[in-house]
Amino acid sequence: MAATILIVDDERNIQLTLARSLTLEGYLAETAGCGQEALETISAHPIDLVVMDVKMPDLDGLTVLERARAMRPDLPVLIMSGHGSIETVRKAFKLGAFDYLEKPITGRDKLLVAVRNALTMRHLAEENAALRREAGRHEMVGGGPTMQRLFDLVHRAAASEGRVVITGENGTGKELIARALHEGSRRKDAPFVKLNCAAVPAELIESELFGHEKGAFTGAATARRGKFELADGGTLFLDEVGDMSAAMQAKVLRVLQEGELERVGGQQTIKVDVRVLAATNKDIQAEVAAGRFREDLYYRLAVVLVHAPPLRDRREDIPALADRFLAEACDRNGRRAMTFARESYLVLQSHDWPGNVRELRNLVERVAILRDGPELGPDDVAGVLPGSRKPRVDRFREGATFHDLAEDAEREIIIAALARNGENVSETARALGLERSHLYKKMKGLGIKR
Numbered sequence: 451m452a453a454t455i456l457i458v459d460d461e462r463n464i465q466l467t468l469a470r471s472l473t474l475e476g477y478l479a480e481t482a483g484c485g486q487e488a489l490e491t492i493s494a495h496p497i498d499l500v501v502m503d504v505k506m507p508d509l510d511g512l513t514v515l516e517r518a519r520a521m522r523p524d525l526p527v528l529i530m531s532g533h534g535s536i537e538t539v540r541k542a543f544k545l546g547a548f549d550y551l552e553k554p555i556t557g558r559d560k561l562l563v564a565v566r567n568a569l570t571m572r573h574l575a576e577e578n579a580a581l582r583r584e585a586g587r588h589e590m591v592g593g594g595p596t597m598q599r600l601f602d603l604v605h606r607a608a609a610s611e612g613r614v615v616i617t618g619e620n621g622t623g624k625e626l627i628a629r630a631l632h633e634g635s636r637r638k639d640a641p642f643v644k645l646n647c648a649a650v651p652a653e654l655i656e657s658e659l660f661g662h663e664k665g666a667f668t669g670a671a672t673a674r675r676g677k678f679e680l681a682d683g684g685t686l687f688l689d690e691v692g693d694m695s696a697a698m699q700a701k702v703l704r705v706l707q708e709g710e711l712e713r714v715g716g717q718q719t720i721k722v723d724v725r726v727l728a729a730t731n732k733d734i735q736a737e738v739a740a741g742r743f744r745e746d747l748y749y750r751l752a753v754v755l756v757h758a759p760p761l762r763d764r765r766e767d768i769p770a771l772a773d774r775f776l777a778e779a780c781d782r783n784g785r786r787a788m789t790f791a792r793e794s795y796l797v798l799q800s801h802d803w804p805g806n807v808r809e810l811r812n813l814v815e816r817v818a819i820l821r822d823g824p825e826l827g828p829d830d831v832a833g834v835l836p837g838s839r840k841p842r843v844d845r846f847r848e849g850a851t852f853h854d855l856a857e858d859a860e861r862e863i864i865i866a867a868l869a870r871n872g873e874n875v876s877e878t879a880r881a882l883g884l885e886r887s888h889l890y891k892k893m894k895g896l897g898i899k900r
């Protein structure tokens with residue numbers, strides 16, 4: 451998409467000349483004749499770059515620069531001046547100007563080079579920010595003693611090649627731990643491949659795990675690599691391992707014993723080097739005792755055991771988690787930055803969080819969308835917290851019909867039930883005594899996304 455450049459100058463003919471040069475190069479140009487107008491345009495339009503005169507009748511360019519940068523710290527600003535004292539230039543740079551152009555701007559080249567540089571820099575800065583966000587995604591929050599012990603264990607287990615079984619309730623961060631184990635290992639630059647063991651249909655187990663050759667069975671139109679092969683050199687994360695079928699357990703055990711596999715319909719034996727991590731919210735030892743999980747497989751997988759504790763047992767971590775999720779939610783939803791009032795943390799810490807960290811994260815996202823900051827008080831939080839005894843703020847909002855209010859209540863019930871059941875629709879339906887298909891239809895009608 452073409453970048454939009456705002457030209458700010460009190461001289462109309464300069465606005466027009468610059469706008470023309472820029473539009474000829476394929477940019478979109480907006481113009482403003484004074485500082486006030488410039489600030490209004492910046493706040494209302496998606497401007498990518500500002501080219502601005504220093505001397506203007508109302509607000510001078512340096513003041514506008516300062517306010518514009520306060521509003522949009524990512525916005526590059528090029529300053530132009532004909533009477534450029536060194537002092538002005540120095541101030542402009544100090545206030546965050548990207549570059550300085552001397553007036554009159556003769557020839558388009560100088561302008562275009564400066565514009566292109568500024569836009570490239572902005573693009574790189576955005577990419578960096580996105581990468582940092584991505585990297586931060588796997589960063590686990592938790593300053594309390596329980597989590598510190600866990601991090602310590604994860605850190606030590608990561609460096610070893612040992613297989614790890616991660617246990618814990620829904621939403622306690624098992625997948626995050628698996629990713630941290632991968633990131634902390636010598637395999638970190640190789641793939642991290644996830645397989646949900648509960649979701650593999652019986653007839654596809656072999657092909658999922660080991661891949662298949664073209665034409666190996668009906669529907670195998672092309673050859674495909676299985677998860678073990680895809681994870682070669684890296685890590686395979688067997689999620690919901692406690693729900694793995696007996697047939698699949700036997701097949702996984704065999705690769706772990708032999709370190710090699712054959713694709714379905716293939717002749718060749720393929721050697722793989724894969725570190726296997728597994729997670730489950732079941733009591734896997736009880737599954738072994740009950741004969742539902744093979745003991746020999748369990749002992750192969752569980753070289754190290756990591757338990758992700760429920761959030762209610764480490765409430766001291768709630769404020770830091772809530773802060774992190776709030777910042778992320780504001781960022782993701784394009785909301786202005788908000789903070790929690792101190793008493794809000796108490797409300798959050800008094801809840802039991804059956805859906806654990808995931809439930810907390812969803813709740814914070816809901817508060818960030820439904821409430822206006824800058825500070826979120828205890829009532830803001832209690833108002834969207836399921837089961838909270840505080841009065842619901844918008845229970846009888848003005849102008850709402852009975853139908854609207856009933857829908858609000860349904861939405862709230864379903865969202866809370868989903869959170870309690872780890873966002874699993876089947877389990878939620880069972881808990882609410884609804885048909886799964888009926889619940890799906892309701893969710894769709896109420897605009898609830900998983």
Ligand SMILES: Nc1ncnc2c1ncn2[C@@H]1O[C@H](COP(=O)(O)OP(=O)(O)OP(=O)(O)O)[C@@H](O)[C@H]1O
Pocket residue numbers: 589590591592618619620621622623624625626627731758771807808811872
């Ligand atoms: N310590 C933590 N710091 C930051 N975010 C966390 C932490 N623990 C969990 N989360 C977040 O909570 C959510 C749930 O975590 P995750 O998917 O790892 O849980 P899980 O134990 O695998 O859940 P399930 O059993 O339902 O699959 C994710 O959005 C994750 O990023």
Ligand SMILES: [Mg+2]
Pocket residue numbers: 624625689
């Ligand atoms: Mg998970």
